[in-house]
Amino acid sequence: MKFDSHVERLLDVTVALVNLASPGEARGTAYAPPVGTDLVRAVADATSTPDRRSRPTAAQAGALLEVVPRARAVFEAAASDDLATAAGIVNDLLESTAARPRLDPDAEGRFQLHFHGPDDGYVRGWQAGLASGLAVALGSDLGGRLGVCSAPACDRVYVDGSKNGTRRFCSTQCQSRVKAAAHRARTR
Numbered sequence: 001m002k003f004d005s006h007v008e009r010l011l012d013v014t015v016a017l018v019n020l021a022s023p024g025e026a027r028g029t030a031y032a033p034p035v036g037t038d039l040v041r042a043v044a045d046a047t048s049t050p051d052r053r054s055r056p057t058a059a060q061a062g063a064l065l066e067v068v069p070r071a072r073a074v075f076e077a078a079a080s081d082d083l084a085t086a087a088g089i090v091n092d093l094l095e096s097t098a099a100r101p102r103l104d105p106d107a108e109g110r111f112q113l114h115f116h117g118p119d120d121g122y123v124r125g126w127q128a129g130l131a132s133g134l135a136v137a138l139g140s141d142l143g144g145r146l147g148v149c150s151a152p153a154c155d156r157v158y159v160d161g162s163k164n165g166t167r168r169f170c171s172t173q174c175q176s177r178v179k180a181a182a183h184r185a186r187t188r
Contacts, residue, residue, distance in 0.1 A: 006112045009049075010133025011159045014071055016046035017130070019170075021068040024155040027173050039065075047126060056122055063123040067093060067130060074134050075157040078146035083138060086146070090134045099128035099135075151178050 019026070020042050021033045034042050036058075043061040047054040056064065070089055077086035093099075103111040115132035116125050137146060137159070145160040147167065151174035160167035169175040 021065045028153045079148040093131035097128040
């Protein structure tokens with residue numbers, strides 16, 4: 001299953017930011033989000049591409065992450081098959097970010113659908129893009145592809161890009177932990 005490359009990028013950034021800024025559990029251990037310069041660096045890493053490095057200020061990184069609790073709620077609702085709740089949250093995000101579609105040329109002159117807020121700044125542009133990426137995912141027949149890891153002691157989110165749509169874990173590390181625990185339980 002493949003989304004459009006730009007939508008896929010928006011969803012990847014959404015997953016990275018939600019997992020970065022959500023306290024909880026990750027891969028079997030307690031997780032606390034980074035703070036200070038570590039947080040700014042992590043936001044820059046999540047929003048950068050190989051050809052273009054993002055350089056948010058601490059204020060921009062903090063403002064961008066204000067959408068994380070609502071984005072996380074979208075993944076949780078979708079993982080519970082409550083797409084109506086997920087759609088309601090996304091609609092609120094689209095409205096609050098004033099997301100609007102726009103066709104912009106890439107380096108080769110091909111047009112890509114981008115989503116911007118009214119000021120096209122770093123924070124509003126990314127917030128609008130994240131909301132729009134979630135909207136595209138939910139608005140297709142693939143809304144159930146947004147998930148929360150089902151491994152014990154992990155609450156990280158993911159987008160299921162597999163052909164058959166059966167992904168249950170945020171990473172191969174969590175999948176391996178669950179399989180190893182099941183094997184140990186069977187051999188006892």
